[in-house]
Amino acid sequence: MDLGLNIYKQHESVDNEQTLGRISLNSSDMYKVMRLDGSENNAIPKKRSEQFLVGDWVTLDPQIDFDLINERLPRYSTLGRITGEEFHAQEKDSASNIDQLFICFSMNKNLKSSRINRFLYALKKENEYQTSIVLTKSDLFPESLNLAQQIADKLKIPVFCTSCITGKGLAELRSSILPGQTVSFYGNSGVGKSSLINAIAQKELMSTNRISAKTDKGRHTTTSSRLIPIELGDFVLIDTPGIKSMGVSGGNLKQVFPEIADLSEKCRFNDCKHIDEPDCAVKEAVNNGTLERKVYDQFIALEKESQVTKGYLDQKLAKKLNKKAEFKKATINYHHYRKPPM
Ligand SMILES: Nc1nc2c(ncn2[C@@H]2O[C@H](COP(=O)(O)OP(=O)(O)OP(=O)(O)O)[C@@H](O)[C@H]2O)c(=O)[nH]1
Ligand SMILES: [Mg+2]
Ligand SMILES: [Zn+2]
Structure with missing residues (x-):
């Protein structure tokens, strides 16, 4: 599989494919890089201070136990947000070179269109990737279906209503991903991003965890972004950690x-x-x-x-x-x- 390289080449030029790799994991200064043959290695930046995002295309120099990351190729899209508000505000990027973003919200009594609007408003990179809404856990709160319809009518963007328990909406979601694309899942902790990825991959690739009965919130089970190639269907998924806070600075x-x-x-x-x-x-x-x-x-x-x-x-x-x-x-x-x- 091409790990998304064909689409990358539609945006940016690439000289030597032999030395290419894609950052597949970034966890507290440790990187993993995937090569086009599907192998995955630990990797270290040549310039120690350089930071990479999962999804970045890089050139590599193989060493004995790891790869050395020489250079990052330009990004054609970046999934970023502001964390915190006012003077706690900070820019935080989670993934790069993505073609589609699935913003996930779980269906429950607290789901309001104002929350969805806030997320969409905060994601200002409107032309870089296609955005869809995924409403998860439709088995738990079927009354939200009306809301889903209202959102779809108003925002004119795709809205998928899904359940990993009943399988509802999963085939539609999967078939909206085109061959060669890189898609990312985004949303608060516990909404079911990793569960969706496992359901699409039909494998238990990502750990999932029950949400807390006390706070009704997730437990931040996924702690770093992860790139997952899906051979059957030829596309790439990126799981991201649950969002703690979403600041806004200029809107869509x-x-x-x-x-x-x-x-x-x-x-x-x-x-x-x-x-x-x-x-x-x-x-x-x-x-x-x-x-x-x-x-x-x-x-x-x-x-x-x-x-x-x-x-x-x-x-x-x-x-x-x-x-x-x-x-x-x-x-x-x-x-x-x-x-x-x-
Ligand atoms: N009833 C129901 N529960 C679900 C569904 N999808 C996920 N869950 C449950 O929701 C909980 C959280 O799911 P995760 O997939 O770990 O959520 P996440 O968004 O990856 O969470 P973080 O990694 O913490 O950001 C788990 O207990 C899942 O079993 C669904 O469609 N229906
Ligand atoms: Mg997760
Ligand atoms: Zn005016």
């Missing part, structure tokens, strides 16, 4: 709030924030009832949080680069958005 407006994206084109100012500006088409729509206030409030809350987090991250970057003017600008921005809403 068109996908999550399409009605607001359309309305904002009619606002008087191009950079209208839709809060207190004159001739704001978004506020007008809320006032005359054509835009639900609930939707507007959710959008404004996400935007405000985004600006605070973004201001903080810009400030941190400017400080690192030692750019006084940018630091000052970012600081002003940061404090501006930290003001309570009027």
